[in-house]
Amino acid sequence: MDDYKRKEKKEKIFSFLTRRKQTELNESNKQSNAAFVRIPTSEDSSFTEKMNRVNMTIRLFGIAISFLFLILFEFNTKLFRKFVFQNLNGVIFKQREHATNDFHFTNIPCEWEESVDLESEINEGIQSIGIVGFPESGMRLVWRLIEAYTGYVVGDEWNYSNFSNWPRLIAIKTIYPHPDGIWSWGDALSNSIYSLRTPLNALRAVASLKYELDGDEKSAKPNSFQIKNGYSTGATLNFWKEWRDKNFEKEIDRYSWMIDFWTMNGYRRSSPHTDPHCVNDMALCTPLAFVDYQVLENGTANGFAEAEKISHVLEMAGANIIAQHDRACAYNEVLSRTYLYGKNRIGPDLSEYQYTERQLRIMMKMLESLISRYSASPWNTESHTVQLVQTLSKYMTEVEAEYLSNAVLK
Secondary structure: OHHHHHHHHHHHHHHHHHHHHHHHHHHHHHHHHHHHOOOOOHHHHHHHHHHHHHHHHHHHHHHHHHHHHHHHHHHHHOOOOOOOOOOOOOEEEEOOOOOOOOOOOOOOOOEEEEOEOHHHHOOOOOOEEEEEOOOOOOHHHHHHHHHHHHOEOEEEOOOOOOOOOOOOOOEEEEOOOOOOOOOOOOOOEEEEEEEEOOHHHHHHHHHHHHHHOOOOOOOOOOOHHHHHOOOOEOOOHHHHHHHHHHHHHHHHHHHHHHHHHHHOOOOOOOOOOOOOHHHHHOOOOOOOEEEEHHHHOOOOHHHHHHHHHHHHHHHHOOOOOOOHHHHHHHHHHHHHOHHHHOOOOEOOOHHHOOOEHHHHHHHHHHHHHHHHHHOOOOHHHOHHHHHHHHHHHHHHHHHHHHHHHHOOEO
16 A cells, blocks of 8 residues: 555656656747747847848849850950041951851941051052042042051041151042142042032032031131031031022032043033143043942942942052952941041931022033933943933932922022
């Protein structure tokens, strides 16, 4: 009996101790859970902000790395193109590789480097070329393409670029015999390319140039400030109307005469004799090709075909030019930089510079006379004058359309 009581007492003691231990364990767990879900303090908030900033920094760094990768990828895709054009210096275009030997006109990226004076790599076999035409008729675009195709710089009749070896250049741009031009290069030129532009837009552009020169028609040679800031602003409509009515007839006559002068090898209306420069200084003033500026600047396959006339003349002059694939690349690259050839004027659209009905009739009569003259013998058998007639006929169509739709002024 005593043994039974002692055993029962031990079991009660053991049970009590077990419940007490369990109670202590439960209290310990509650304290642990309370520590885990405790209310954040100011120190905890500061730590969280720091961690957020770290996370944000890591994310921004990742974005920057991705952006840098895209830039490097694009840079490599463009064949490490570099731009080294300053003021009136020229350019060379190169293409590093071709996907095929078959030529197709495509916009292929190429490398842009600074061009050099012709004299720096003397080649006595190269004959210098004159880029001729009525003022504001696209000669500057021809200029840039010649630089791109040959790697040699081109200058102008006033040597604005101050080339030390002028006029020993691959080409010189001139508007001679226009009163604003000058035969300044002596006997340095052997051949010429004539750049044509519809008289509708040529006279409009001349008015804008005069506007930029403060309307001073007595100063044929602008100063350095005017050259630097030229081709940036179009004439106001009021200036256009005043300049047009004062100068239209003499400028449209000069437009016609300049075509006659160069096509007929120095023809002068005031004299039965050929211009002495086309006898003593230049063996043949007659252009080897006529280039239509409106086609040349359109950036299509037809525009590139027009640019190939320039390539042909350069080859005839003995110049080493880049391959046809590279010329297509260079053509696109030059056109994409309109500031290179004076196409960045801000102002009214050219179509807003209107002509009177009478002025358009005079313009049509002038074009009709030129077309008739060069469609007859002996000019109708010459390839360059066939080009001329085709281009002038297109201009006639444009002037007729302008006459029918816009000649509302009296």
